Amino acid sequence: NAGVTQTPKFQVLKTGQSMTLQCAQDMNHEYMSWYRQDPGMGLRLIHYSVGAGITDQGEVPNGYNVSRSTTEDFPLRLLSAAPSQTSVYFCASRRRVRVPNEKLFFGSGTQLSVL
Amino acid sequence: AQSVTQLDSQVPVFEEAPVELRCNYSSSVSVYLFWYVQYPNQGLQLLLKYLSGSTLVKGINGFEAEFNKSQTSFHLRKPSVHISDTAEYFCAVSVGGSNYKLTFGKGTLLTVNP
Numbered sequence: 489n490a491g492v493t494q495t496p497k498f499q500v501l502k503t504g505q506s507m508t509l510q511c512a513q514d515m516n517h518e519y520m521s522w523y524r525q526d527p528g529m530g531l532r533l534i535h536y537s538v539g540a541g542i543t544d545q546g547e548v549p550n551g552y553n554v555s556r557s558t559t560e561d562f563p564l565r566l567l568s569a570a571p572s573q574t575s576v577y578f579c580a581s582r583r584r585v586r587v588p589n590e591k592l593f594f595g596s597g598t599q600l601s602v603l
Numbered sequence: 604a605q606s607v608t609q610l611d612s613q614v615p616v617f618e619e620a621p622v623e624l625r626c627n628y629s630s631s632v633s634v635y636l637f638w639y640v641q642y643p644n645q646g647l648q649l650l651l652k653y654l655s656g657s658t659l660v661k662g663i664n665g666f667e668a669e670f671n672k673s674q675t676s677f678h679l680r681k682p683s684v685h686i687s688d689t690a691e692y693f694c695a696v697s698v699g700g701s702n703y704k705l706t707f708g709k710g711t712l713l714t715v716n717p
Contacts, residue, residue, distance in 0.1 A: 521704070528612065530693060530709035531647075546704065578646055588635040588703050589654045594646030
């Protein structure tokens with residue numbers, strides 16, 4: 489049982505390049521989400537999904553796309569990277585959507601630098 | 604919409620001293636409150652959570668938090684800290700009707716010095 493797996497751990501991009509951050513969980517969790525963490529800003533929700541085929545925007549969705557074709561995977565796409573997207577990205581999941589006491593399981597993060 | 608304010612961005616303390624990390628929230632409906640901890644170069648882990656019932660919640664590693672509805676606070680405490688408690692601590696809130704999305708505070712860096 490690997491939990492939440494994020495790849496890659498580190499990535500450097502040039503402005504305008506595109507890439508996909510991968511997130512996979514093997515716990516059959518309904519809910520998956522992406523956060524970005526910036527110094528002094530805490531964690532801000534980018535996008536989330538409450539099940540396969542269902543996604544919604546979080547607090548800071550601009551410049552990012554997501555899809556959820558399977559329960560296990562929730563990739564985050566940067567279509568045209570900008571320096572403002574330099575950040576540490578965390579994927580997180582939890583078992584059920586409509587239950588408030590479920591804890592989030594976090595991946596170990598992806599450190600992204602956009603030059 | 605809900606929001607979370609962590610009143611201190613950094614808290615330095617000496618080993619074996621008590622510590623309190625402050626968290627205030629705002630919401631027009633009932634909330635569910637959490638504290639998460641992030642050790643260096645790791646993802647976040649749940650420390651404790653408050654849903655209902657007793658206002659004093661005990662978590663892992665000797666931490667506890669008290670929910671105060673009148674003051675809209677959920678402060679985290681530990682009577683005696685260890686070097687290994689050095690980490691960043693995040694207060695978070697979720698509300699119903701929003702698929703219980705978590706909104707995080709900006710974090711408090713706790714540094715325990717020998």
